Amino acid sequence: MKTKSLLAGAAFALLMSTAAHAGDVRIMWYSDGVEGDVMKDLVGRFMKENPGINVTLDNVAYSVIKDQLPVQLEAGNGPDIARVTAIKDLSKHWLDLRPLVKDAKYWDDNFGAQADWMRPDGSKQISGFMTQITLTGGYANKTLFDQAGVPLPGPKATWEEWAAAAKKVKESQKIPFAMAIDRSGHRLTAPLLSYGANYVGQDGKPAPLDKGAKDFLTKFVGWNQEGSFSKDVWVSAAGSTYRAAADDFINGQLAFYYSGSWQVANLATKIGNSFDWVAVGSPCGPAACTGMPGGAALVAVKYTKNPKDVAAVMDWFAQEKIVKEFSERTLFLPGHKGVVDKGGLDFKTDNAFAKAALTKYVEASKTTSDTALKLPGWRWSDTVYAAIVTRVGQTLAGELKLDDAFARIDADIAQKVKDAK
């Protein structure tokens, strides 16, 4: 009898240690900057206000979110809530919060613009909300431009005008490269769209590369070959591996750097007072002057044992005042319509360049093209990005001719679509 009691006790203790208690909510979170600390502070406040819910914040590396979380989700496991970037790709794993949140209309009104980015095609589910909206855009090293006596191109300047101006700066200031763009299909898509590219076919599946896409890619490869663009970033890896050129810009090696709004805090911290820099938005092409939107979302995972508690957490973090505070403290652009419309965001930084850059991004978000706004919610975006990066990288490394690269991009995408059936 005594042995049985001991065994039962041990089994109970084991169960207690592994099973989720009612009221337990686990959040998997990654950070680019200071948002992990801000989130920790907010989680503490949430638990004070909601003593019945115990939130555990697991701060993990981005690679865990990118590589390990999808495998956990496929196995029906994972956290209760996660901060992710592959929001559409994994949408079948998100919990529908619509019947669980206090006011679904509030969610639709304020987060509706990006709701499609994180739910399965054709559904009306509320999966979560964007913790930050990002927009791609350029940065110029103003000090280098001033020293070279080259005026900064104006707000409607084209990619060609920026390339010509940056080249003059490069030659005058003896810097290694005039321009750089991150090794990322998402980043490269912005100028492609500005040149009139459209990835989406009439059937909703990927279309072959069109004239707009080919035009910019041809120019891009040419600029790399003549040394205006930094080829290093693009040939420094195989496949679709991501590489940022931020360090080159921070080290004063570039006149113009095309990346996005998420770099503001990074640049402000690392450049300090070394030189003056400005965010200049996205250069124009014949069709538009658009950047590419994107961002990270906080989503609820459908395998949670405590959906009601998860919804309570999501409701709290989605409040207008919390979103506003989070954005101001993290220097992120908010994804909440109410916060954006009311304006008056007071970003918590003393860095004048960072403040000006954030204002510029808020302004630039108004010229984002319709096609660009749809792409984050399109199932095949990542497939197209990966194919473009892989083959353009090979072309810049001298392994492929441009026409062969175009043919390979189309073939790669078609194969992936076939694989996914």
Add this chain to the structure above:
Amino acid sequence: MNTNMSTATLTSRLGGLLMAPVNLLMRVLDIPLRAVQKAAGIGGMAAVFLAPNMLIFGIFVLLPLVINFVYSMTGGTAFFLSEREFVGAAQYERLFQCANYLDPMSCQEDAFWTAVGNTFWFVVLQVSLMILTALITALILNRDLAARSFWRAVFFFPVLLSPVVVGLIWKWILQRQGLLNFGLYQFGVEPYTWLTDRNWTFVATIGVSLWAHMGFYALILLAGLQAIPKDLYEAAEMDGTKPARVFWRITLPLLMPNLLVVVVLALIRAVQIFDEVYVLTGGGPGTSTLYLTQYIYETGFASALRNPGLAAAASILMGLVLVVLTLVQLGIGQRGEKKGKR
């Protein structure tokens, strides 16, 4: 005397005390083991003792191998086998769909054949250079050098480093704003992009892997050299044999078993090259340092739309190559043993 005795008694008592739980455990285990021996017989006890090891081997080696093979016969992007469609040998057919195997761009899976070609040349060059440098190093370290232990430690030290650390160290040395360019700049040489030049990166991956692993193989060869009886060298010296002849007729034949182990280990390790190269070059520029293991990893886990079936098929093919290499080693080893007996 009394002190010594009391120390011995104390040690014995302490030993007894420490061994008490072990003795108790042995007595407890003795009861079921006797029952098992009664049932299996003394001859069967070998199998009983091997069973736990075989079970672990089966679960962690054989079972994944079988599952991997099953995956290679399925298609789609889902991870769960139950959600995957059986496609037979389609993944293998896709890998082998090629107009000209020597021109990867004529193949459907051009990245796979590029990786096969890169891995082949990497293995040929790296293993040859590895054997040569490890042998020369071992021969030098076997001589009466000043501070011999220090030099042995110096050559072995890189082996202790994690491959990621090795990759990062060399990246910091070779990148455009790295240590090498800084050094060259001091002598008026313009900085060069070592890691973005197709030819240099391939050489760099070979050089870095030599630096990282050579100490391990040199150590095996050094052990072999030290096991060669000294009297053979003394006899050769008395006969006035030239050093080169001593090397070819005494050192090399007697070092052959160690050399064989080194060749096989180096071959297998070279075929599996991944981590330090992934950190150093990421497989670039283009695909010039994309090796098979990275291809499998990228196809199975890292690409935008994963294809676990294709990755599994490629890994089965790579496994077959490793099996062939191991069989060749076993064959050569057995032939050597037979020769030795004769």
